Amino acid sequence: DIxxxxxxxxxxxxxxDTVTIxxxxxQTITYYLNWYQQIPGKAPRLLIYAASTLQNGVPSRxxxxxxxxxxxxxxxxxxxxxxxxxxxxxxxxxPPTFGRGTKLEIK
Amino acid sequence: EVQLLESxxxxxxxxxxxxxxxxxxxxxxxxxxxxxxxxxxxKGLEWVxxxxxxxxxxxxxxxxxxxxxxxxDNSKSTVDLQMTSLRADDTAIYYCAKVDSTEPFDxxxxxxxxxxxx
Numbered sequence: 001d002i003x004x005x006x007x008x009x010x011x012x013x014x015x016x017d018t019v020t021i022x023x024x025x026x027q028t029i030t031y032y033l034n035w036y037q038q039i040p041g042k043a044p045r046l047l048i049y050a051a052s053t054l055q056n057g058v059p060s061r062x063x064x065x066x067x068x069x070x071x072x073x074x075x076x077x078x079x080x081x082x083x084x085x086x087x088x089x090x091x092x093x094x095p096p097t098f099g100r101g102t103k104l105e106i107k
Numbered sequence: 108e109v110q111l112l113e114s115x116x117x118x119x120x121x122x123x124x125x126x127x128x129x130x131x132x133x134x135x136x137x138x139x140x141x142x143x144x145x146x147x148x149x150k151g152l153e154w155v156x157x158x159x160x161x162x163x164x165x166x167x168x169x170x171x172x173x174x175x176x177x178x179x180d181n182s183k184s185t186v187d188l189q190m191t192s193l194r195a196d197d198t199a200i201y202y203c204a205k206v207d208s209t210e211p212f213d214x215x216x217x218x219x220x221x222x223x224x225x
Contacts (some may be wrong), residue, residue: 002212032210034210034211034212036212042217043214043215043216043217044152044202044215046212046213046214047212049207049209049213050209055213069174084206087151089152089211091210091211094166095154095166095168095169096154098153098154100151101151
């Protein structure tokens, strides 16, 4: 199975800050990398798919980049509603696997 | 608006069975694969099973193969997960998810909690 490693596991930032979360795959996944946001008590929400394509309705302050094994999610100009946990997931090969998450706390 | 609504969660004894159902609306159900994904505090998000658009192919995580069965009824826009020989480590929130053509889980239900305990 492809292992997905996220860092950091948690971070704290202020409204208006820019934050970056990284995700590394244990082998190449080309661009088959997806990012999800989960607010406590809610289901995950797809933010970005195919490494850099924004899902419909997701604000443009979310950007994804990367390929092969190394990927990043950047959130610019943080809003209060951006708190929560972010997960990466590879859809390159079965089984689809997720990272352990990055918990973003708003200062 | 895409909506996925799970039902059937609850408390079940070890070794018992439970059936989850997911009712879909807001999209052409028969055009998309569907999946179940579970979440626990200890193991995080874990894919469980996927079923193809016309139900001719099913895929399972190694941890559930032989115990869980995914099925769908395109005439009713529902997808089910039949779980048997349940174990304590199957305790989780189970999410129904729509699978986009490019493979991400693009819409999720609200989740159904399954607790396996004596």
